[in-house]
Amino acid sequence: MSHTLRLSLAAVTSLIASAPLAAQEPCCRREALEVADLYRLDGLDSRRFKYEQYWRVLEPVARSERIRVTPLGKSVQGREIRAVSFGSGDVTVLMWSQMHGDESTATMSLADILHWVADSPEGDALRSLLEDRLTVVLVPMLNPDGAERFRRENSLGVDINRDARRTATPEARILKALRDSIHADFGVNLHDQGTNSAGEGGALVAIALLAPAADEARSWGPVRERARRVASVIAESLAPDLEGRLARYDDAYAARAFGDNMQTWGTSTVLIESGILPGDPEKQELRRLNVVALLSALHGIATGRSDTASTAAYDALPENRDIDYDLLVLGGHLVVGTAGPIRADLAIRFDDSAARTGPTYGEIGDLAEAVAVDTIRVDGLFLHAEPDESGTIHPGAAVRLAVRRGPEPESQLVWEMAAASGPEPHPR
Ligand SMILES: [Zn+2]
Known part of the structure; x- marks a missing residue:
């Protein structure tokens, strides 16, 4: 009798643990939407902003004592690539955007997050949590020369995201050296994609996520597994706003790409691809939802959900399919x-x-x-x-x-x- 009782208690406990998340508000979605709306930085209203404009807009934010700006080196054409960091926790998170010069959505979101870090009131619970537990290092606009022309490649025509193995370009070397010097535990690789559907005949994809493979066999080692949990946390928090418009990016191993190599270097990395939302030509709504994705990821890492969260929300995502x-x-x-x-x-x-x-x-x-x-x-x-x-x-x-x-x-x-x-x- 008591045996049966124990079993059913265990069953109840496991039921509670796996209760559908749709029923409860995913953590940070509401806080993050508030951050996105209250701390949206003016001056980045079109996707085609350039390097000078971006750093001019960020100037007052970068003066905050909560924020550190570190020059990392120069692009081929001599533009200084910078890291902007906050927090002093033991766990290091590296987020980089716009390694493809014409993929600027998340660069705007990073500016908004930094604005929030700089200007939110003392005692902001989410910010304090992140600052205490994490050291967050952001590299907005890794490819400033490409951004200048709104072009994917750097000024020598090299796709920086196919230069992770050789690191022939200064931009790729800067990213690799930064990862190594901070021993990044987690990475977030921020991109934009074109027209894709969520599964066969599905809706246009607004955001695609990926825990990139670390080998040809696409095996799930501990590093990639943590990335999968972070991706799942992100999927949970985006689901209420992007029902049917989230997808899982193709996980074929790409030996030259940064996301894949980051996993093999020991940095649990998630790829976020901003796609298309009808009626959002300048991607301002996607900019807002990227704030949700990034703050949920940071919250998930800070609270240890990156080790414990269910992977169900990520695993259930439909495939990201090219539309011809x-x-x-x-x-x-x-x-x-x-x-x-x-x-x-x-x-x-x-x-x-x-x-x-x-x-x-x-x-x-x-x-x-x-x-x-x-x-x-x-x-x-x-x-x-x-x-x-x-x-x-x-x-x-x-x-x-x-x-x-x-x-x-x-x-x-x-x-x-x-x-x-x-x-x-x-x-x-
Ligand atoms: Zn890209």
């Missing part, structure tokens, strides 16, 4: 100058998928099975495509398109798409 194209225009007849009309569908990519600007042709022809974020049907209409200087259109060429009722150039205009602005064509 941003836009399909199906069912039309193509006219190029005096050529055509012929029956042809168009697949279009945007240079900037979030802002939907800079359209270029992906593919032209029979695209009945193609997958895109958006599809427009133009059955019975004529696609008057303006040719390039060679008198043709082709994949990769800029889209200048007028959709008309008839094959004649003067027939009634339905809608048009210009290369420079690339506005969303209105009929949906």
Whole structure:
């Protein structure tokens, strides 16, 4: 009898431990949203800010005695790369952003978090906890030369995130040396991604997470396992705001990439990829949700949940799947100058998928099975495509398109798409 009782008590205890988290508020979500809203730094309202602008905006914050700014070295073009740190705890956390120059969302979030660290009142419970238990080292904008041109690579054309093994670039060397000098226990690798879906046919991904593999076999050693728990804590706290829009990034081992190598160097690293939220072309809402992700991660590490949290929320994330194209225009007849009309569908990519600007042709022809974020049907209409200087259109060429009722150039205009602005064509 008593044996049975013990068993059922154990069962009850385990039930409580595994109670669905949806029922309770994930830790720090509300506090973090408050931080994001109250301490949002003005002056970073577009994603295409540059190095000088960023550090000018951060200047008053960096003067706080709670914050330390350390020069780490210079980019290829001589821009000083800086670490900004706070806290004096035993556990070290390294977060770096914008190693890809055109991926700036989290760089804005780091500024907001630093603003909160600098200006929040004495006795702020979350901040005190983080300062006591952690030493947090942030490197916003690891690739300032790329950021200057809003380009992925550094000024020599090297993708810094494919330079972890060789560390041929000063930017990669700076990150590796910093990791080694602070013996980072945890790492957060902050990126932006393009158009992806959460699983097959799922919604557009707003944020994708990954505990990168440390080897070809994608084994779960203790270092990667801790990263998985941190990723799970992040997934829990984002779930209420991003239902169906969270995904797990592809975990194929990338021998040259930083996230993967950080794991092998002993730093439990989580990748956060900010994707796309409809209606958020400058990613200001994603900036806000990154504050939630980062503060939940820090809270999870500070409270030891990185050793104890369930991995269920991370494991249950749908796969982050590439979507081939941003836009399909199906069912039309193509006219190029005096050529055509012929029956042809168009697949279009945007240079900037979030802002939907800079359209270029992906593919032209029979695209009945193609997958895109958006599809427009133009059955019975004529696609008057303006040719390039060679008198043709082709994949990769800029889209200048007028959709008309008839094959004649003067027939009634339905809608048009210009290369420079690339506005969303209105009929949906
Ligand atoms: Zn990236």
